[in-house]
Amino acid sequence: xxxxxxxxxxxxxxxxxxxxxxxxxxxxxxxxxxxxxxxxxxxxxxxxxxxxxxxxxxxxxxxxxxxxxxxxxxxxxxxxxxxxxxxxxxxxxxxxxxxxxxxxxxxxxxxxxxxxxxxxxxxxxxxxxxxxxxxxxxxxxxxxxxxxxxxxxxxxxxxxxxxxxxxxxxxxxxxxxxxxxxxxxxxxxxxxxxxxxxxxxxxxxxxxxxxxxxxxxxxxxxxxxxxxxxxxxxxxxxxxxxxxxxxxxxxxxxxxxxxxxxxxxxxxxxxxxxxxxxxxxxxxxxxxxxxxxxxxxxxxxxxxxxxxxxxxxxxxxxxxxxxxxxxxxxxxxxxxxxxxxxxxxxxxxxxxxxxxxxxxxxxxxxxxxxxxxxxxxxxxxxxxxxxxxxxxxxxxxxxxxxxxxxxxxxxxxxxxxxxxxxxxxxxxxxxxxxxxxxxxxxxxxxxxxxxxxxxxxxxxxxxxxxxxxxxxxxxxxxxxxxxxxxxxxxxxxxxxxxxxxxxxxxxxxxxxxxxxxxxxxxxxxxxxxxxxxxxxxxxxxxxxxxxxxxxxxxxxxxxxxxxxxxxxxxxxxxxxxxxxxxxxxxxxxxxxxxxxxxxxxxxxxxxxxxxxxxxxxxxxxxxxxxxxxxxxxxxxxxxxxxxxxxxxxxxxxxxxxxxxxxxxxxxxxxxxxxxxxxxxxxxxxxxxxxxxxxxxxxxxxxxxxxxxxxxx
Numbered sequence: 001x002x003x004x005x006x007x008x009x010x011x012x013x014x015x016x017x018x019x020x021x022x023x024x025x026x027x028x029x030x031x032x033x034x035x036x037x038x039x040x041x042x043x044x045x046x047x048x049x050x051x052x053x054x055x056x057x058x059x060x061x062x063x064x065x066x067x068x069x070x071x072x073x074x075x076x077x078x079x080x081x082x083x084x085x086x087x088x089x090x091x092x093x094x095x096x097x098x099x100x101x102x103x104x105x106x107x108x109x110x111x112x113x114x115x116x117x118x119x120x121x122x123x124x125x126x127x128x129x130x131x132x133x134x135x136x137x138x139x140x141x142x143x144x145x146x147x148x149x150x151x152x153x154x155x156x157x158x159x160x161x162x163x164x165x166x167x168x169x170x171x172x173x174x175x176x177x178x179x180x181x182x183x184x185x186x187x188x189x190x191x192x193x194x195x196x197x198x199x200x201x202x203x204x205x206x207x208x209x210x211x212x213x214x215x216x217x218x219x220x221x222x223x224x225x226x227x228x229x230x231x232x233x234x235x236x237x238x239x240x241x242x243x244x245x246x247x248x249x250x251x252x253x254x255x256x257x258x259x260x261x262x263x264x265x266x267x268x269x270x271x272x273x274x275x276x277x278x279x280x281x282x283x284x285x286x287x288x289x290x291x292x293x294x295x296x297x298x299x300x301x302x303x304x305x306x307x308x309x310x311x312x313x314x315x316x317x318x319x320x321x322x323x324x325x326x327x328x329x330x331x332x333x334x335x336x337x338x339x340x341x342x343x344x345x346x347x348x349x350x351x352x353x354x355x356x357x358x359x360x361x362x363x364x365x366x367x368x369x370x371x372x373x374x375x376x377x378x379x380x381x382x383x384x385x386x387x388x389x390x391x392x393x394x395x396x397x398x399x400x401x402x403x404x405x406x407x408x409x410x411x412x413x414x415x416x417x418x419x420x421x422x423x424x425x426x427x428x429x430x431x432x433x434x435x436x437x438x439x440x441x442x443x444x445x446x447x448x449x450x451x452x453x454x455x456x457x458x459x460x461x462x463x464x465x466x467x468x469x470x471x472x473x474x475x476x477x478x479x480x481x482x483x484x485x486x487x488x489x490x491x492x493x494x495x496x497x498x499x500x501x502x503x504x505x506x507x508x509x510x511x512x513x514x515x516x517x518x519x520x521x522x523x524x525x526x527x528x529x530x531x532x533x534x535x536x537x538x539x540x541x542x543x544x545x546x547x548x549x550x551x552x553x554x555x556x557x558x559x560x561x562x563x564x565x566x567x568x569x570x571x572x573x574x575x576x577x578x579x580x581x582x583x584x585x586x587x588x589x590x591x592x593x594x595x596x597x598x599x600x601x602x603x604x605x606x607x608x609x610x611x612x613x614x615x616x617x618x619x620x621x622x623x624x625x626x627x628x629x630x631x632x633x634x635x636x637x638x639x640x641x642x643x644x645x646x647x648x649x650x651x652x653x654x655x656x657x658x659x660x661x662x663x664x665x666x667x668x669x670x671x672x673x674x675x676x677x678x679x680x681x682x683x684x685x686x687x688x689x690x691x692x693x694x695x696x697x698x699x700x701x702x703x704x705x706x707x708x709x710x711x712x
Contacts, residue, residue, distance in 0.1 A: 062416030065358035106174030111294035306396030317356025
C-alpha cells in the first residue's frame with residue numbers, strides 16, 4: 001500500500017468534537033484540487049448526523065450504490081433465499097433414449113461458475129448427472145431455455161461504451177455461465193514471426209477467436225483485443241515477446257443465454273449423454289423435473305459488497321424486482337428499492353437509481369442519505385449479515401487499502417470507482433461502543449491520478465478510525481492485564497494485583513480526556529502509556545471490578561463519569577466530593593481519631609471558566625479525615641489483620657479544594673502500611689506511607705482520608 005498522504009498534518013488540525021471538518025476540505029483541496037468532496041458522519045447509536053461536507057448535495061456513488069441493492073435484499077429476502085434453476089423433461093423414454101424437450105428455466109442464479117466450485121461446470125454437470133441417472137444416454141429433441149424471469153435488455157443502460165467490452169460489464173441474464181465471461185490465454189509461437197498460440201478457457205464451442213497476434217523478439221507485451229458488438233467473436237492482435245511465458249485476458253461473452261446452452265450441451269456430452277438437436281418432436285408428458293441452486297443469498301452477498309462483483313449485483317437487483325414487484329427488470333429493481341426506502345423512512349428523492357451495481361454515471365445519492373441508510377441497516381434485525389459482507393483492510397476490494405491500520409477489525413467499508421468518481425462508505429467502530437456510519441465521495445476528479453484519489457479517501461478514513469479509537473492499544477493492554485489475573489479472586493486481592501503490576505508506569509498529569517466526544521479535553525478516553533494519581537486509581541479499579549475483559553472500557557467510564565455518560569460536565573472532577581462522594585465505587589472509612597469539617601467546592605465557577613453552565617448550586621460537603629499527627633501515628637505502626645487495600649486522599653489545606661493527591665494503601669499483617677501512587681514527575685512507585693507523610697509538612701497537609709473500594 002502507498003503511504004497515506006500527509007496523515008500527520010491532519011492530527012493537529014482536526015478537532016473531532018462537534019465535527020469541525022474544515023481541515024478535511026482544506027486537505028482535499030491541497031492534494032486533489034478541483035475535485036468535489038462530500039462527507040457525512042453519523043452515529044449508529046443515536047442516528048444523529050455529527051457532521052457533513054456537502055451532505056445534502058448529490059454525488060455519483062459508483063460501486064457504493066451496491067450498499068442500497070444489498071440492503072434492500074437483506075430487508076426483503078429470507079437469509080436462506082437461493083435463486084432456482086428449474087430443469088424438466090417433457091417427452092418420452094425409449095430405453096436409454098429420451099425424445100422430447102429439455103426445458104431450463106432461469107431464476108437469476110449468478111453462480112453457475114467456478115466461483116464456489118473447483119470446476120465452472122460443476123452445476124451443469126449436476127444437471128447432466130440428474131438426467132443420466134434416469135438411464136438416459138442420448139437426447140433427441142430440443143433444449144428450450146426460458147429467460148422470461150427477466151424483462152428488458154441484457155445490457156444495462158447508460159453505462160459507458162467501453163464497460164460493455166470489459167469483464168465487469170458482462171451482459172445480465174437469468175441464465176448464465178462462468179460470469180458470462182471467457183478467458184483467452186495466449187503465449188508466443190515457436191519462433192519470431194509466428195502467430196501467437198491462443199486458447200479459449202473454458203471452450204464450449206461457442207466463442208469464436210480470431211488470432212492476429214504475432215510473436216516478436218524479447219519480452220514485448222503489446223496486445224490488443226476487440227469484441228463484436230453482437231456476436232460472440234473476439235479478435236486479438238498486437239505482439240507478444242518470444243521470451244514471455246504466457247498471459248491472459250478475461251472478456252465478456254455476447255448473448256449469455258446462447259452461451260449457457262452451449263455450455264449445457266458440452267456438460268451433457270462430458271457426462272455421457274449425446275444430444276441430437278431435432279425440431280418438432282412431440283412434447284409428450286413431463287417425465288421428471290429438477291431444481292438447482294448454486295449458492296444461497298448470504299454466500300454471494302460477499303461477492304457484491306466485499307469483492308464488488310457487478311454481475312452479481314445486477315442479478316440481485318433484477319431478482320428483487322421479480323420477487324417483490326413481479327418484474328425482473330431494472331424498473332422492477334428500482335421499484336423494490338424505492339419501496340424499501342419508504343418503509344425505513346428515507347426520502348426516495350435522495351437516490352437516483354439506474355442500475356444495481358453503480359456503473360451508470362447517472363446514479364446519484366446524497367452523502368447524508370447514504371449514512372442514514374447505513375445507520376438504519378446497522379440497527380436492522382439482520383444488520384450483522386449486512387455489515388459482515390463489507391470489505392476491510394486486506395479484505396476484498398480493500399486488499400491493498402489501509403493496510404497500515406494496526407487494528408483492521410475496527411472498520412468495514414465498501415469501495416467505489418468509475419471514471420472521475422471515487423467513493424468509500426461503511427462503518428467505523430469506536431472505542432466508546434458506538435458505530436459510525438461514514439460516507440465519503442470524490443467527484444469531478446479530472447486528471448488527478450486514481451492512486452492519489454484513493455489515498456486521499458484512505459487517509460481521511462484512517463484519521464477517523466484513529467481519532468475515534470484514540471489509544472486503542474491501551475485498552476488492549478488492559479485486556480491482556482485482566483486476562484493475566486483470571487486466577488486472582490476477590491476484590492482486595494485483585495486491587496493489590498493490578499495496583500502492583502502498574503508499578504513503573506510513567507507519571508504525566510492529565511493524560512486522559514473525552515476524546516472526540518467533547519471539545520474541552522480531547523485527550524484519549526483510555527491511556528496506559530502514563531498515568532496521574534487519579535487515573536492510576538481509575539485504571540486499576542476498572543480492571544479489578546470488571547466481570548470480563550470486554551467490560552473494562554464501560555467500567556472505567558462509569559468510574560470516571562456520572563452514570564458512565566462521557567462528557568466534561570459529567571466527569572467526577574473532585575476526588576472526595578465527586579469520585580468518592582458519589583458512593584458507587586468508593587466510600588470514606590471511619591477511623592478512630594478522625595474528624596469532620598465542611599467545605600464547599602466551587603463547581604459553578606470551575607465550570608464557568610470552561611464556559612459551561614453548571615445548574616446545581618454549590619453546596620457544602622462533609623469531609624472526614626484523619627489529622628496529620630494521627631495519620632503519622634497510624635502509618636508508623638505495623639498493621640494487624642487480613643490483607644486490606646484502600647484508597648487514600650491527601651487532604652488539601654485550602655477551603656475550596658478537597659484533596660491534592662491520591663493513591664492506594666496496602667495493609668499487610670505485621671507490616672507498616674505501604675503507599676502505592678503515581679508520584680509527581682516520576683512514575684507509579686511504592687514506599688511506606690509514613691515516609692511519604694513525613695516528607696510533607698503539617699501546614700500543607702492537614703491529614704488523610706482513607707476510603708474503601710466497592711464493587712457495584
